[in-house]
Amino acid sequence: MDTLINDIIDVVGKNGVLLGDDVRQRSVDWFTKASCQAKAIVRPQSTEQLSQIMKLCHAVNQPVVTHGGLTGVVHGAIATPDELVISLELMNQIEDIDAVGSTMQVQAGATLQRVQEAAEAIDMQFALDLGARGSCTIGGNIATNAGGIRVIRYGMMRQQVLGLEVVLSDGTVVSSMNTMLKNNAGYDLKQLFIGSEGTLGIVTRAVLRLHPQMPSEQTALVAVPSFQALTALLSLASKELANGLSAFEALWNNHYALMTAERTKHSPLLATDSPFYAIIETLGSDEEKDAEAFARVLEQALEAELITDAVLAQSSSQRQGIWEVREDIETLVHELDPMFSFDISLPIAHMDAYVTSLEEKLKAQWPETGQIVVFGHLGDGNLHIMISVRDAAAESRRQVEALVYGSLTQYRGSISAEHGVGLEKRDYLSLSRSFEEIALMQRLKHALDPKGLLNPGKILG
Amino acid sequence: MDTLINDIIDVVGKNGVLLGDDVRQRSVDWFTKASCQAKAIVRPQSTEQLSQIMKLCHAVNQPVVTHGGLTGVVHGAIATPDELVISLELMNQIEDIDAVGSTMQVQAGATLQRVQEAAEAIDMQFALDLGARGSCTIGGNIATNAGGIRVIRYGMMRQQVLGLEVVLSDGTVVSSMNTMLKNNAGYDLKQLFIGSEGTLGIVTRAVLRLHPQMPSEQTALVAVPSFQALTALLSLASKELANGLSAFEALWNNHYALMTAERTKHSPLLATDSPFYAIIETLGSDEEKDAEAFARVLEQALEAELITDAVLAQSSSQRQGIWEVREDIETLVHELDPMFSFDISLPIAHMDAYVTSLEEKLKAQWPETGQIVVFGHLGDGNLHIMISVRDAAAESRRQVEALVYGSLTQYRGSISAEHGVGLEKRDYLSLSRSFEEIALMQRLKHALDPKGLLNPGKILG
Incomplete structure (x- = not known):
C-alpha cells in the first residue's frame, strides 16, 4: 500500500478508505454496471478531512474522481487504476432548514429524495425533480447542473442553489454559503462550479432554495x-x-x-x-x-x-x-440493450424535421436492427433519444453518434442538454462550442486546477 | 493626440471617437452628475470593431472602462484621465425576435425599455423590470446582474440570459450565443461575465429569454x-x-x-x-x-x-x-441631498431589528441632521437604505458606512444585493466575502485579464 493511502487513512481512519474488492464491487456506470477500477475509494466525513486529503493528493500529484450517487450517464465518474475516488457518501447530513428564509443547508452526499422529503416536512418544496431521485445526490445534481421534469417552471439545479462550499484541487476550502436570494457582492463564484462535473472543485455543502409547497x-x-x-x-x-x-x-x-x-x-x-x-x-x-x-x-x-x-x-x-x-428507464435499457443514449437540445421548431430525418437515416443504415425511442422535456427544447442497433461495438456507436450529431449543428443544437459531457461526449464538444469557448474553458480549468488533478479527462481532453 | 487614438479612429472612424468637451459633458455618476474624465470615449459599431480596438489597447496596455446607460449607483463607470471609455451606445440593435423559441437577440447597447417593448409587440414579455428602464442598457443589466421589482417571480438578470457574446481584454471574441433553455455542453461561460461589472470581459450581444405576456x-x-x-x-x-x-x-x-x-x-x-x-x-x-x-x-x-x-x-x-x-428616486435624491445610498440584503427575520438599531444609532450620532429612508424588495431580502447627514464629506460617509455595515456581518448579510460593488463598496467587500472567496475572484480576474485592463480597480482593489 502506498504512502499516500496510509497518510489518508491517518486523516479519515480505516473505515474511510475502501480498497481491493470493496472498490471493484462498485459500479461507475448506471447503464453498463462497469466495475470501479480506482486505486481506492476515500470517504471523508467532513470538509476539513477532504481539505487535508486534497492537500496530500496535491503534494504528490494524485488525480481524483469525485463520486456522488453514480446515476450519471455520460461516463463522468469513471476512474482509472491510477486514480483515487473521493466519495461524499458519508457527508450526507441535512444540516439546517429555515422555513422563514426558505432555505436548506445540506452536505453534498444527501440524496435528492431526502432533501425533497425534508422540505415537504415543513410544508415547503425543493423544486428539482428527476427519476433518479432516490439515488442521486445533491452534490452530483450540482456538479452536473441537473435538469429533470420541472425545469419549465423552476429552472435547473443552478436556480436552486444559493450558496456553495467547495474544496479546490490544492485543498483550499472556498466557503460561499450565501443564504440570500440576491447577493451581488463580487463575482458569483458558485456559478463556476455548478455544471463543471467535478473538474474545477469538489462540492461539499450547499445552501438550497426552497419554494412554497403546491398542494x-x-x-x-x-x-x-x-x-x-x-x-x-x-x-x-x-x-x-x-x-x-x-x-x-x-x-x-x-x-x-x-x-x-x-x-x-x-x-x-x-x-x-x-x-x-x-x-x-x-x-x-x-x-x-x-x-x-x-x-x-x-x-x-x-x-x-x-x-x-x-x-x-x-x-x-x-x-x-x-x-x-x-x-422507467430500466425497461428501456432492457428492451434496447445494448443502448446508445443521447440528450440533445435544439429549437422546438426544428425538432420534428430533425427526428424524422434521423429515424430515416437510422432505418436506411440498419434496416433490420435499427430502433429509436424519443421522449423528453419538450417545453425546454430537450429530447432524450435512445438508439439500439443491437450491437455495442465502438464502431457502431461512432456511426450512430455521427447520425445523431450530424445534423444537430445546422440547428445550433447542443450535444448535451442536461446530462453533461463526461468522457462520453467529450470528443463532440466542438460541435456545440466554438474554438474560443473551449479555449476559455481550458483557461478556467488551468486557473483552478493547474495540475489537472480533478476528474481528469472529463469534459475537456 | 496619441498614436493609439489615431489607430482607433482608423477602426471606428472620426464619429466613433469623442474627445475633449464631448467627453467632459458626459456624466459618469447618476447621483452626483460628476463629469467624465476619460482620455476619450470610443464608440464601436460592431463586435469586430471592438475586437480590433481591444487588440490595439492590449498591445499598449491601455486600460478601458465600459459604459452602458450610466444608471449605476456604485461608481462602477468612473474613468480616470488615463483610461479610455468604451461606450456601446452605437450597438443598440434588436437583431432577432423568435416568438416560437421565446428568445430575443440584442446588442448590448439596447435599452431595457426597448427590449421590453419589442417583446410586448409580439405578445411576450421580457421579465426584468426596474425604474431606470428608459436609460439602462441590456449590457449594463448583464454586467451588474440587475435585479428590480420582479425578481420574486422571474429571478434576476442572470435568469433572463441564455446566450452571450463577449470581447476579452486581448480582443478575443467569445461568442456563446446559446438560444436553448438547457445546454450542459461544458462550462456555462456566460455565468462568469454576468455580474462581473465589466472587469472580465465586455458584453457585446446577448440572447434573452422571453416569457408569455401576462394580460x-x-x-x-x-x-x-x-x-x-x-x-x-x-x-x-x-x-x-x-x-x-x-x-x-x-x-x-x-x-x-x-x-x-x-x-x-x-x-x-x-x-x-x-x-x-x-x-x-x-x-x-x-x-x-x-x-x-x-x-x-x-x-x-x-x-x-x-x-x-x-x-x-x-x-x-x-x-x-x-x-x-x-x-421616483430623483425626489429622494433631492430631498436627502447629499445622500448616501445603500443596497443590502439580509435574512428577513432580522430586518426589523437591524433597521431599528440602525435608526437609533444614526439619531444618536447625528441628532439634528440624521435622516434615514428605507424601502425595498422585501420578498428578496433586499433593502435600499438612503441616509443623509446633510454633509457630503468623506469622513461623514465613512462614519455612516460604518453604521450601516457594522451590524450587517452578524446577520451574514450582503453589502450589495443588486447594485454591485464598483468603486464605492470595494473596501467593504471583505465584510460579505471571505479571504478565500476574494482570492478566487482575483485568480479569475488574473486568468481572464492578466494585464488588468478591464474596468481597473472596480470590485477588486
Missing part, C-alpha cells in the same frame, strides 16, 4: 395527433396555465408503444396508436380552481383537435401510473 | 401596522398567490411619508401614519379569476389585521400612481 397537482396524459399539434398544445398550456405549468413531457409513439407493450409491466392508459403523447402537469395552491382551469385547457385542446384523447389523474396513484411510463 | 395585472398599495404583520402578509401572499405573485415591495413610513409630503409631487393614496406600506402585484392570464383571488387575499389580510387599509388599482394610470411613489 394542488393536476396531471394528465394526452394523445396528440401531430407534432404541429404538440407545439400548439405547449403554447396553449404555456399561455393558459402560464404560472402553474410545471411539466410538459412529450413521448413519441416509438416510446409510448414500447413502454406499454405486453411484455413490459405498464398497461396503456390510452390507445397506443397516436403519433405523440404528452404528460402535462400543473402545480398550484387552489385545488378546485386549478382543476377547473386544467380541465378547461384540455377541453379547448380537444375542440381545437390538438389532442384526441386524455386521461386526467384522479388520485396520486393514478398520477404515479402516468409518470411511471416516462420514468 | 392580467393586479396591483395594490396597503398600509401595514407592524413589521411582523409585513412578513406575515408576505407569507400569506406567497402561499395564496404563489404562482402569480410578481412583486412585494415594502416601504417604511420614513419613505412613504417623505414621498407624499406636500412639497413633493405625489399625493398620498393612503393616510401617511402607518408604520409600513407594501406594494403587492400579481401577474396572471385570467383577469376575472386573478382579481377575485387578489381581492380574497386582501380581505383575508384585513380580517387577520395584517393590513389596516388598501388601495386596489382600477386602471393602469392608478397602477402607475402606486408605482411612482416607489420608483
Whole structure:
C-alpha cells in the first residue's frame, strides 16, 4: 500500500478508505454496471478531512474522481487504476432548514429524495425533480447542473442553489454559503462550479432554495395527433396555465408503444396508436380552481383537435401510473440493450424535421436492427433519444453518434442538454462550442486546477 | 493626440471617437452628475470593431472602462484621465425576435425599455423590470446582474440570459450565443461575465429569454401596522398567490411619508401614519379569476389585521400612481441631498431589528441632521437604505458606512444585493466575502485579464 493511502487513512481512519474488492464491487456506470477500477475509494466525513486529503493528493500529484450517487450517464465518474475516488457518501447530513428564509443547508452526499422529503416536512418544496431521485445526490445534481421534469417552471439545479462550499484541487476550502436570494457582492463564484462535473472543485455543502409547497397537482396524459399539434398544445398550456405549468413531457409513439407493450409491466392508459403523447402537469395552491382551469385547457385542446384523447389523474396513484411510463428507464435499457443514449437540445421548431430525418437515416443504415425511442422535456427544447442497433461495438456507436450529431449543428443544437459531457461526449464538444469557448474553458480549468488533478479527462481532453 | 487614438479612429472612424468637451459633458455618476474624465470615449459599431480596438489597447496596455446607460449607483463607470471609455451606445440593435423559441437577440447597447417593448409587440414579455428602464442598457443589466421589482417571480438578470457574446481584454471574441433553455455542453461561460461589472470581459450581444405576456395585472398599495404583520402578509401572499405573485415591495413610513409630503409631487393614496406600506402585484392570464383571488387575499389580510387599509388599482394610470411613489428616486435624491445610498440584503427575520438599531444609532450620532429612508424588495431580502447627514464629506460617509455595515456581518448579510460593488463598496467587500472567496475572484480576474485592463480597480482593489 502506498504512502499516500496510509497518510489518508491517518486523516479519515480505516473505515474511510475502501480498497481491493470493496472498490471493484462498485459500479461507475448506471447503464453498463462497469466495475470501479480506482486505486481506492476515500470517504471523508467532513470538509476539513477532504481539505487535508486534497492537500496530500496535491503534494504528490494524485488525480481524483469525485463520486456522488453514480446515476450519471455520460461516463463522468469513471476512474482509472491510477486514480483515487473521493466519495461524499458519508457527508450526507441535512444540516439546517429555515422555513422563514426558505432555505436548506445540506452536505453534498444527501440524496435528492431526502432533501425533497425534508422540505415537504415543513410544508415547503425543493423544486428539482428527476427519476433518479432516490439515488442521486445533491452534490452530483450540482456538479452536473441537473435538469429533470420541472425545469419549465423552476429552472435547473443552478436556480436552486444559493450558496456553495467547495474544496479546490490544492485543498483550499472556498466557503460561499450565501443564504440570500440576491447577493451581488463580487463575482458569483458558485456559478463556476455548478455544471463543471467535478473538474474545477469538489462540492461539499450547499445552501438550497426552497419554494412554497403546491398542494394542488393536476396531471394528465394526452394523445396528440401531430407534432404541429404538440407545439400548439405547449403554447396553449404555456399561455393558459402560464404560472402553474410545471411539466410538459412529450413521448413519441416509438416510446409510448414500447413502454406499454405486453411484455413490459405498464398497461396503456390510452390507445397506443397516436403519433405523440404528452404528460402535462400543473402545480398550484387552489385545488378546485386549478382543476377547473386544467380541465378547461384540455377541453379547448380537444375542440381545437390538438389532442384526441386524455386521461386526467384522479388520485396520486393514478398520477404515479402516468409518470411511471416516462420514468422507467430500466425497461428501456432492457428492451434496447445494448443502448446508445443521447440528450440533445435544439429549437422546438426544428425538432420534428430533425427526428424524422434521423429515424430515416437510422432505418436506411440498419434496416433490420435499427430502433429509436424519443421522449423528453419538450417545453425546454430537450429530447432524450435512445438508439439500439443491437450491437455495442465502438464502431457502431461512432456511426450512430455521427447520425445523431450530424445534423444537430445546422440547428445550433447542443450535444448535451442536461446530462453533461463526461468522457462520453467529450470528443463532440466542438460541435456545440466554438474554438474560443473551449479555449476559455481550458483557461478556467488551468486557473483552478493547474495540475489537472480533478476528474481528469472529463469534459475537456 | 496619441498614436493609439489615431489607430482607433482608423477602426471606428472620426464619429466613433469623442474627445475633449464631448467627453467632459458626459456624466459618469447618476447621483452626483460628476463629469467624465476619460482620455476619450470610443464608440464601436460592431463586435469586430471592438475586437480590433481591444487588440490595439492590449498591445499598449491601455486600460478601458465600459459604459452602458450610466444608471449605476456604485461608481462602477468612473474613468480616470488615463483610461479610455468604451461606450456601446452605437450597438443598440434588436437583431432577432423568435416568438416560437421565446428568445430575443440584442446588442448590448439596447435599452431595457426597448427590449421590453419589442417583446410586448409580439405578445411576450421580457421579465426584468426596474425604474431606470428608459436609460439602462441590456449590457449594463448583464454586467451588474440587475435585479428590480420582479425578481420574486422571474429571478434576476442572470435568469433572463441564455446566450452571450463577449470581447476579452486581448480582443478575443467569445461568442456563446446559446438560444436553448438547457445546454450542459461544458462550462456555462456566460455565468462568469454576468455580474462581473465589466472587469472580465465586455458584453457585446446577448440572447434573452422571453416569457408569455401576462394580460392580467393586479396591483395594490396597503398600509401595514407592524413589521411582523409585513412578513406575515408576505407569507400569506406567497402561499395564496404563489404562482402569480410578481412583486412585494415594502416601504417604511420614513419613505412613504417623505414621498407624499406636500412639497413633493405625489399625493398620498393612503393616510401617511402607518408604520409600513407594501406594494403587492400579481401577474396572471385570467383577469376575472386573478382579481377575485387578489381581492380574497386582501380581505383575508384585513380580517387577520395584517393590513389596516388598501388601495386596489382600477386602471393602469392608478397602477402607475402606486408605482411612482416607489420608483421616483430623483425626489429622494433631492430631498436627502447629499445622500448616501445603500443596497443590502439580509435574512428577513432580522430586518426589523437591524433597521431599528440602525435608526437609533444614526439619531444618536447625528441628532439634528440624521435622516434615514428605507424601502425595498422585501420578498428578496433586499433593502435600499438612503441616509443623509446633510454633509457630503468623506469622513461623514465613512462614519455612516460604518453604521450601516457594522451590524450587517452578524446577520451574514450582503453589502450589495443588486447594485454591485464598483468603486464605492470595494473596501467593504471583505465584510460579505471571505479571504478565500476574494482570492478566487482575483485568480479569475488574473486568468481572464492578466494585464488588468478591464474596468481597473472596480470590485477588486
